[in-house]
Amino acid sequence: MPSVTSTPTAGTAALADATASDAALRRFLHGLPGVDAVGLEARAAMLGTRSIKTTAKAYAIDLAISMIDLTTLEGADTAGKVRSLSAKGRRPDPTDPETPKVAAICVYPDMVATAKEALAGSGVKVASVATAFPAGRAALPVKLADTRDAVAAGADEIDMVIDRGAFLSGRYLQVFEEIRAVKEACAREDGSAARLKVIFETGELSTYDNIRRACWLAMLAGADFIKTSTGKVGVNATPPNTLLLMEAARDFHAATGTRIGVKPAGGIRTTKDAVKYLVMVNETLGEDWLSNEWxxxxxxxxxxxxxxxxxxxxxxxxxxxxxxxxx
Amino acid sequence: MSEQDERATKAAGKAAKTKPKAKGAKAGAAAEVTATGRLSVLKTYKLFVGGKFPRSESGRVYEVTDSEGNWLANAPLASRKDARDAVVAARKAFGGWSGATAYNRGQVLYRVAEMLEGRREQFVGEVADAEGLSRAKAAEQVDAAVDRWVWYAGWTDKVAQVAGGANPVAGPYFNLSTPEPTGIVAVLAPQDSSFLGLVSVLAPAIATGNTVVAVAAERAPLPALSLAEVLATSDVPGGVVNLLSGRAAELGPPLAAHQDVNAIDLTGADAELARELEIAAADNLKRVVRPGLTSDWAVEPGLERMLAYLETKTVWHPTGSLGAAGSAY
Incomplete structure (x- = not known):
């Protein structure tokens, strides 16, 4: 099976040059190979046709449960709701203690402390959206304060949104610097740092080429994870755009040796869908990515x-x- | 069309000229030509799930013959996954259908009767073929089925008066019992009456607000699959009735064991299968209707098939003065 993208041959040094100036970054991002939309969609559809049964299915279901960022992001969230969701995350099926825990509980920053307390000692992480989620329309100092708040409250992971307005206007360096700044805000006093997931809101980026550029931009800026969407717009994670993210992560790993995680979000509701994504991970990124770390x-x-x-x-x-x- | 097919069609045309009723020919291979010289348009029978007409997920079909063994059509051979999908569709439709007013449900059921009346000829033909009846006998069955829809349509807003009411209690309370639909009813339709029998087990379940997954008579599923087309065009919300064709012995067990099915009608199961299914149904305390509740489909039914799928909700409400001010509330 020929790969849909040609792996960029740029080495780590060349990538460092790419972010030297706005013009250089633009040149680099626009120099990425264009996405073959038909090929991408066909490949994503083809990977969705695998039949996964019996023991393989049981394995896939347990793996998928352990990979879930169980999310509640509503204006009506209460501390009680976050606590009950946390309880569910710790023990998803009380009738069967063999059921794995979820990976994390994902909440708004003001609920981080509540979730942290509810999950204490369970090994389930707390992820917090930040940076004026979901629109991202706030001044940088506000976004950074939002992030620091969440980290200070104990968030293990930060899900930030990029400034789509700036991205679509072509102000790539601004987006790049913003991700850098948020990444710095993820640092804790003890020297460790919260992992940073960068949300592109692929439904708002219009083209596959834009999604590929956004992936590289975020990975160059130091994202630990790249994430499709907020779940708050009409088009969320789809198999093609998630496959595109995976291919970017694979190519980045090949170019730099740095491993980046991938997170599709929104619109994945059935086991069948989830298994399709797992097949895609295995076929695109390989077995190393088949854990909730990545x-x-x-x-x-x-x-x-x-x-x-x-x-x-x-x-x-x-x-x-x-x-x-x-x- | 390949050369071979063309030759086959021509041959079929010749055959049709000499013998207009070329019954028993496998029409799947090449289109038959009717007496008037037209290519016959054969119907693809499909399942009815969630208001849509899918083929079986398994891709399987089986041959349906008339009572003399002549081929009539291929019907989908539904699998347990089709049954599962049908239950999901039925659950999705349950809130809306059980929440609709009884009056509205009555109107919808009456509409089914209206639509059926308009396609009377088609059903007479299908029932005659399926059961080996004369057209006059088949017409009797279809008329009785239409009348049965009307009869149950009338009952939708009256059954609560029979199954519920005010209970006398020794205290200052109103005590009211109201019947509520139990949920999803899985129906193994009778094997001996492909249309009237099906209507007689289907209509009472949906009249009271339940949603249904029905398995049509195994050897004669065509009237049932055509009934789906009537239901789809008569204001019955998608998913309220789901019709599957296939083997009762294959579809019965997953439905009887399904934790999200609330009742099961075993009319179409033989004694051995019914026993096995009743045991499986006990796991989540399904309501079970055993085979043999109705022996003659032509006789006007009683209420037992409606009452079988109802749960009783009883409400206590205080009466009389509640406070010093003498308020009744």
Whole structure:
């Protein structure tokens, strides 16, 4: 199977030059090979046709559960809701203690302390959106304060949104500097740092070429994770745009040796969808990425479907929504 | 069209001229030519799930023959995954359908009768073929089925008076019992009456606000699959009725064991299968209707098929004065 992209041959040194000035960055990003849209969509569709059954399915379901960033990002979030979601994250299926924990609970910054407390000792991480999520329309100092707040409250991971307005206007260096600044704000006093996920909101970037540019921009700026979307717009994670992110991460790894995580978010609701993404990870990035260290699902209702499928595999009977929590 | 197909069509044309009713020919291979010289347009029968007409997820079909063994059509051979999808569709439709007013449900059911009346001839033909009846006998069955829809349409807003009401209690309370639909009803439709029998088990379940996943008569599923087309064009929300064709022995077990199905009608199961399914159904305490509840489909039914899928909700409400001011509330 020929790869859809040609791997950029730029070495680490050349990449450093790329970010030297606005003009150099623009030259680099616009010099990335164009995306073959038809090929990308065909490849994503083809990877979605694999039939995953029995033991492989059981493995995929458990892996997918362990990769979930269980998310609640609503204006109506209360401390109680965050606590109950945290309880669910620690023990997704109380009827079966073998069920793996989710990777993280994803909340707004003001709920980080609540989630942290509820998850203490469980190993489940707390992720917080920041930087004026989901629009990202705020001044840089506000975004940085937002980030520092979340980190200070104990967030293990920060999900930032890029300034799509600046990106679409072609002010790439501004976006680059902003990601850099947020990355610095992720540092803790003890020298460690929260992991930074950069959200592109692919649904607002219009073209696949733009998505590829955004990926490289974020990876050059020091993102630990690249993430498709906020879940707040019409088009969220789709197999083609997630595949594009994965290919960018693969190419970046080949060029620099640095490993970047990928997180599709929004619109992934069924086990079938989740398994398709896992197939895509395996085929594009390889087995090394098949852990929650390097791949996550941003989702809320997906977990219930995974649990129902898990119950089906365990008992042989189809389960129903009466046997999982109402979130 | 390949050369071979063309030759086959020409040959079929010749055959049709000499013998206009070329019954039993495998029409899947080459289109038959009718007596008037037109190519016959054969119908692809499909499942009815969530208001849509999908083929079986498994891609399988089976041959449906008339009572003399002549080929009629290929019907989809539904798999357990089709059953699962149908249950998901039925669950999705349940909120809207059970929440609709009884009056509205009555109107919708009456509309089904209206639509059925308009396609009477088609159903007479299908029932006659399926059950080996004369056209007159088949017409009786279809008319009875239309009347049965009307009968159940009338019951939608009356069954609550029979199954519920005010209970006398020794205290200052109103005590009211109201019947509520139990949820998703899986129906194994009767094997001996492909159309009237199906309507007689389907209509009572949806009249009271349940949603249904029905498995049509195994050997004669065509009237049921055509009924789906009537339901799709008569204001019945998608997912309220889902119709599958296939083997009762294959589709029954996953439906009986399904944790999200609330009741099961075993009318179409033989004694051995019914026993097995009733055991599986006990796991989540499904309502079970055993085979043999109705012996003659032509006789006007009683209420038992409606009452079988109802749960009773009882509300206590204080009456009389509640405070010093004498307020009743």
């Amino acid at each position: 791949f996550r699902f941003g989702a809320s209702s997906l977990l219930n479907d995974l649990l129902m499928q898990r119950q089906k595999l365990r008992t042989g009977r189809y389960s129903g929504p009466d046997y999982v929590t109402v979130d």
